[in-house]
Amino acid sequence: MKSNLTPLGPKADKDTVRRSNLSLVLRAVRDEGEGEATRAGVAARVGLTRAAVSSLVEQLLESGFLTESGKTFSGQAGRPGTALKTARTGPSGLGVEVNIDYVSVCVVDLAGTGRVRLTEHLDNRGTPPAEVLARAARIAARTLDSAREQELFPVGVALALPGLVSGGAVRQAPNLGWNQVPAEELFAASLAAERPGRRELPVRSENEANLAALAELWFGGLDRVRSFLYLTGEIGVGGALVIDGELLRGAHGFAGEIGHVVVDARGPQCRCGSRGCLEQYAGQAALLRAAGVEGGGGLAVAELEKRVRAGDERAVGAVAEAGRMLGRVLSGAVNLLDPDAVVLGGIYRNLMPWLSPHVDEELTGRVVSGLWSPGGGRLRASSVAGDAARGAAALVMTDVLADPVAYADRAQA
Amino acid sequence: MKSNLTPLGPKADKDTVRRSNLSLVLRAVRDEGEGEATRAGVAARVGLTRAAVSSLVEQLLESGFLTESGKTFSGQAGRPGTALKTARTGPSGLGVEVNIDYVSVCVVDLAGTGRVRLTEHLDNRGTPPAEVLARAARIAARTLDSAREQELFPVGVALALPGLVSGGAVRQAPNLGWNQVPAEELFAASLAAERPGRRELPVRSENEANLAALAELWFGGLDRVRSFLYLTGEIGVGGALVIDGELLRGAHGFAGEIGHVVVDARGPQCRCGSRGCLEQYAGQAALLRAAGVEGGGGLAVAELEKRVRAGDERAVGAVAEAGRMLGRVLSGAVNLLDPDAVVLGGIYRNLMPWLSPHVDEELTGRVVSGLWSPGGGRLRASSVAGDAARGAAALVMTDVLADPVAYADRAQA
Numbered sequence: 001m002k003s004n005l006t007p008l009g010p011k012a013d014k015d016t017v018r019r020s021n022l023s024l025v026l027r028a029v030r031d032e033g034e035g036e037a038t039r040a041g042v043a044a045r046v047g048l049t050r051a052a053v054s055s056l057v058e059q060l061l062e063s064g065f066l067t068e069s070g071k072t073f074s075g076q077a078g079r080p081g082t083a084l085k086t087a088r089t090g091p092s093g094l095g096v097e098v099n100i101d102y103v104s105v106c107v108v109d110l111a112g113t114g115r116v117r118l119t120e121h122l123d124n125r126g127t128p129p130a131e132v133l134a135r136a137a138r139i140a141a142r143t144l145d146s147a148r149e150q151e152l153f154p155v156g157v158a159l160a161l162p163g164l165v166s167g168g169a170v171r172q173a174p175n176l177g178w179n180q181v182p183a184e185e186l187f188a189a190s191l192a193a194e195r196p197g198r199r200e201l202p203v204r205s206e207n208e209a210n211l212a213a214l215a216e217l218w219f220g221g222l223d224r225v226r227s228f229l230y231l232t233g234e235i236g237v238g239g240a241l242v243i244d245g246e247l248l249r250g251a252h253g254f255a256g257e258i259g260h261v262v263v264d265a266r267g268p269q270c271r272c273g274s275r276g277c278l279e280q281y282a283g284q285a286a287l288l289r290a291a292g293v294e295g296g297g298g299l300a301v302a303e304l305e306k307r308v309r310a311g312d313e314r315a316v317g318a319v320a321e322a323g324r325m326l327g328r329v330l331s332g333a334v335n336l337l338d339p340d341a342v343v344l345g346g347i348y349r350n351l352m353p354w355l356s357p358h359v360d361e362e363l364t365g366r367v368v369s370g371l372w373s374p375g376g377g378r379l380r381a382s383s384v385a386g387d388a389a390r391g392a393a394a395l396v397m398t399d400v401l402a403d404p405v406a407y408a409d410r411a412q413a
Numbered sequence: 414m415k416s417n418l419t420p421l422g423p424k425a426d427k428d429t430v431r432r433s434n435l436s437l438v439l440r441a442v443r444d445e446g447e448g449e450a451t452r453a454g455v456a457a458r459v460g461l462t463r464a465a466v467s468s469l470v471e472q473l474l475e476s477g478f479l480t481e482s483g484k485t486f487s488g489q490a491g492r493p494g495t496a497l498k499t500a501r502t503g504p505s506g507l508g509v510e511v512n513i514d515y516v517s518v519c520v521v522d523l524a525g526t527g528r529v530r531l532t533e534h535l536d537n538r539g540t541p542p543a544e545v546l547a548r549a550a551r552i553a554a555r556t557l558d559s560a561r562e563q564e565l566f567p568v569g570v571a572l573a574l575p576g577l578v579s580g581g582a583v584r585q586a587p588n589l590g591w592n593q594v595p596a597e598e599l600f601a602a603s604l605a606a607e608r609p610g611r612r613e614l615p616v617r618s619e620n621e622a623n624l625a626a627l628a629e630l631w632f633g634g635l636d637r638v639r640s641f642l643y644l645t646g647e648i649g650v651g652g653a654l655v656i657d658g659e660l661l662r663g664a665h666g667f668a669g670e671i672g673h674v675v676v677d678a679r680g681p682q683c684r685c686g687s688r689g690c691l692e693q694y695a696g697q698a699a700l701l702r703a704a705g706v707e708g709g710g711g712l713a714v715a716e717l718e719k720r721v722r723a724g725d726e727r728a729v730g731a732v733a734e735a736g737r738m739l740g741r742v743l744s745g746a747v748n749l750l751d752p753d754a755v756v757l758g759g760i761y762r763n764l765m766p767w768l769s770p771h772v773d774e775e776l777t778g779r780v781v782s783g784l785w786s787p788g789g790g791r792l793r794a795s796s797v798a799g800d801a802a803r804g805a806a807a808l809v810m811t812d813v814l815a816d817p818v819a820y821a822d823r824a825q826a
Contacts, residue, residue, distance in 0.1 A: 164781065164782055171782070171783075172781070172782075172783070174781075226664075227663070227664045239749070241749070241750075243656075243661065248656065248750070249751070250640070250750055250751020250752070251639075251640045251751050251752055251753040252751055252782060252784060253751070254751040254781070254782040254784075255749060255750050255751040256751075257748040257749065257751075257781045257782075258748070258749055260745075260748045260779070260781045261744075261745035261748055261749065262744060262745055262779060265737075265741050272781045273778065273779075273781075274744070274778055274779040274781075275778075275779075324678075328675050328678050329745070331674075331675060331687070332673075332674035332675055332742070332745060333749055335670040335671070335673045335674055336652070336654070336668060336669065336670065336671055336746060336749065336750075337654075337661070337663055337668050337749075338662070338663020338664050338665055338666070338667040338668040338669075338670075339663070339664055340664040362678075365686065365688075366673070366675060366686075366687040366688075368577065368585070368587075368670045368673045368685045368686075368687075369577055369584070369585075369665060369667040369670075370584075370585070371665060371667075
C-alpha cells in the first residue's frame with residue numbers, strides 16, 4: 001500500500017494561492033489559442049469565479065504576460081468580451097539541440113511559438129566535446145541577439161543531447177563518441193564568455209528524443225493521445241516514452257533507449273557494445289547501406305527519399321526491411337507499455353508511406369491486445385512541430401508558466 | 414506544456430481534512446511495524462502536532478482500527494509511550510487468484526498480513542469460465558467463513574486473473590482459453606448465491622502479474638527500489654511494471670505483457686497468434702520440454718528443480734538457455750524503461766542460482782547505461798510474499814487505509 005505520509009492542507013497562504021491561480025489563468029489563455037480567450041471563457045475553464053479571474057487577468061496584463069485586443073462575440077447572450085492573448089514579448093525559452101551533424105537553436109515565446117531559429121549543419125563527430133559545446137554557445141549567443149531585437153528575453157537554456165543524459169552530463173553518446181562530458185557546465189561557461197556582463201542563464205540538459213517527444217506532445221496535434229512511444233530515426237535511433245502526458249525518464253534518466261533493443265542476438269556489433277541492436281537494422285547508416293546510397297547526412301537521406309519515391313527496388317526493399325525490424329521491436333514495446341500511439345520522427349517521417357505498411361504488419365500480428373491494426377491510426381508520423389530544440393525551449397517556459405510572478409521583471413522590456 | 418487546469422485549494426472542509434489525517438495516522442502506525450509505533454513517533458513521521466495525533470489516535474482506537482499495548486521506551490528522554498498497533502480484527506481484504514492450474518484465496522488484515530489462505534490445485538483449462546468462477550466463489554465463501562471466525566470482515570474482493578483484464582472483464586487469456594469473459598459479474602453473482610442474505614461485496618479485477626508485483630512492492634522487502642520490472646514464470650510468462658511505486662497499467666490496462674515480446678521473429682507459433690514470443694522459450698512448457706521432463710504443473714516443476722539441483726546436464730542446459738532468452742528480452746525492456754531492478758518470480762524463483770548467471774550475462778552485455786553487472790543486485794528473485802492473491806487482498810485494503818471512517822461500521826465485531 002502506498003505510504004505517502006504528507007499531511008493534507010499545507011495551509012497554503014494567500015500569496016501562494018494567488019501565484020498558482022495566476023499560472024492557471026495564464027495557461028488557460030495560452031491553451032485557448034489565438035484570439036479565442038475571454039475572461040468568461042477562462043473562468044468557465046479553470047473553475048474560478050468571473051470576478052477572481054478578472055482580477056488575475058488585470059495583474060497579468062499589467063505585468064506584461066497578457067495582451068488584450070478588440071471585442072469578441074462569444075455567440076452567447078450578454079456583452080461582448082475582449083480577446084486575451086499571451087504576450088509576444090518578454091520571458092522566453094532558449095533551446096539548443098546539439099546533434100551528430102547539426103546544431104539547432106530555437107527561441108519560443110509564452111505561447112510556445114518558435115520565434116527565432118538558427119541551425120548550422122556540421123559534423124560534430126571527431127571534434128572535442130568542449131569545442132562542440134563552445135560552437136553551440138556561439139550559435140546560441142547569435143540567436144539571443146535576434147531574440148533581443150524582438151524584445152524576447154530568454155530566462156534559461158535547455159540543451160538537447162543525443163545520448164544518456166543525467167546530472168547535467170552526457171554519460172554516454174556512442175554516436176558522438178562522448179563519454180562523461182559535463183555538458184551543462186561547459187556550455188554555460190562558453191555562453192557566459194560570449195556575453196560578458198550579461199545575466200547568466202541557468203542551463204539544464206535532457207536527452208534529445210525526450211525533448212522531441214515533449215514537443216510532439218505539446219505542439220504536434222496529438223489530440224487526446226496522452227501515452228505514446230516516440231522514435232526518431234537519426235544517425236542513431238532515439239526513443240522516448242510519454243505516459244499520461246509525462247516523460248518516463250527511468251530510475252536514472254536513461255529510459256527510452258529503443259535503438260538498443262535486440263533484434264538478433266548474434267547480429268552485427270553495435271557501438272554500444274552489444275550485438276544486433278535495432279540501430280544496426282533501422283538506423284540511418286544501415287538504411288542507406290541497404291539501399292545502396294553512398295555517403296551520409298542530409299544529402300544522402302534526401303537521395304534515399306528520391307529513390308524510394310521513384311520506385312527504386314533496392315531502396316524500397318531496404319525501407320521495407322527497416323520497417324519490419326522497427327515493427328518487431330515496437331510490437332514488444334507495445335506489449336510491454338500499451339501506449340495509445342507510436343510516433344515515428346526524424347528520417348522515418350518522410351518515408352512513412354513505404355515504411356508504415358511493414359511496421360503495421362508486424363504490430364498487427366504481434367500485439368497481444370488486438371488493438372493494433374493496419375491504418376488503425378495508432379502508428380503516426382511525427383509532425384514538423386516535434387523537434388528537440390523547440391521542445392527544449394518550451395521546457396524552459398514551463399517554469400515561467402508555472403509561476404509567472406517569479407519572472408515579472410523580465411516581462412517588460 | 415502541461416495543461417492541468419484544476420484550481421488550487423478546493424477549500425477542503427474540516428471533516429475532509431480530519432478524515433484524511435485519520436488515514437495518515439493509520440498508515441503511519443502500520444508502516445512502523447510490530448510494536449514500534451508511539452504517538453510521538455507518528456507525529457514526527459507525519460508532520461502533525463503531538464496533540465493533533467493524540468486526538469486522531471483516540472478516534473482510531475475507539476472505532477477499532479488501532480489497539481494499544483504496554484509501555485515502550487523510545488530510547489529518548491521523557492515519559493515512555495504506549496505502543497500502537499493496527500487491529501487484528503475488523504475490516505479486511507479478500508483476494509482471489511484464478512490461475513491456470515489453481516485457485517488461491519487470501520484474507521489480509523489492516524497490516525497487510527495474510528490471515529487466511531485456501532488454495533485448491535485444479536486444472537482450469539477446458540472448464541467453462543462461468544464454472545471456474547463459480548468454483549472460485551465457493552472457495553472464497555469458505556475462506557470468508559474462516560475469516561469471520563477470526564472476526565475479520567472483508568469489505569471487498571479483488572480478482573487476480575491471468576490475461577488482459579479491463580473494465581471488469583478478461584479480454585483475452587490465451588492460456589486459459591478465455592475470451593471476453595465478464596469475470597467480475599460472474600464471480601459476484603456466484604458469491605452472492607453462496608451467501609444468501611449477506612451484504613454483497615464489491616468486486617474488482619486486475620491482471621495477476623500486476624497484483625503479484627504490488628505484493629512484492631508492499632511486502633517483498635525491496636527497500637528503496639521503487640521502479641522495477643516483475644516477471645513471473647507460470648504456464649505463461651506474466652509481467653508487470655512498477656514505476657515510482659505505481660503500477661504502469663498502460664492506456665487500456667494491457668501493459669506488462671513481456672511474455673509476448675519477440676525473441677525470434679520466425680520462432681514457434683504462440684497461442685497469442687504471434688511467433689517466437691518469449692513464452693515459447695522461457696515459459697513453463699518450453700522449459701520442461703527442453704529439460705526432458707514429462708507432464709506439467711507443480712509436480713513436473715518440482716521434478717525439474719530436483720534434476721537441476723542434481724546437476725542433470727539437460728535440465729541445467731535448458732534453464733541456462735531460458736535464462737539467456739529472458740536476459741535478451743529483459744535487456745531490451747531495461748533499455749526502454751531504466752528500472753532499478755528486475756524481479757523474477759513464479760517458477761524462476763527456485764531456479765535462480767542456475768538461471769541468473771545467464772540472465773545477468775545478457776543484461777551486462779546489452780544494457781546501454783552500463784549500470785547492470787553480474788551480481789550487481791539489480792536482478793532479484795521475488796520473495797515468497799509476492800503472490801497475486803495477497804496483492805489482490807491488499808489492494809482492497811488500500812480503500813480502507815485511505816478513508817477508515819467510511820468503514821468504521823465494520824471495524825467493530
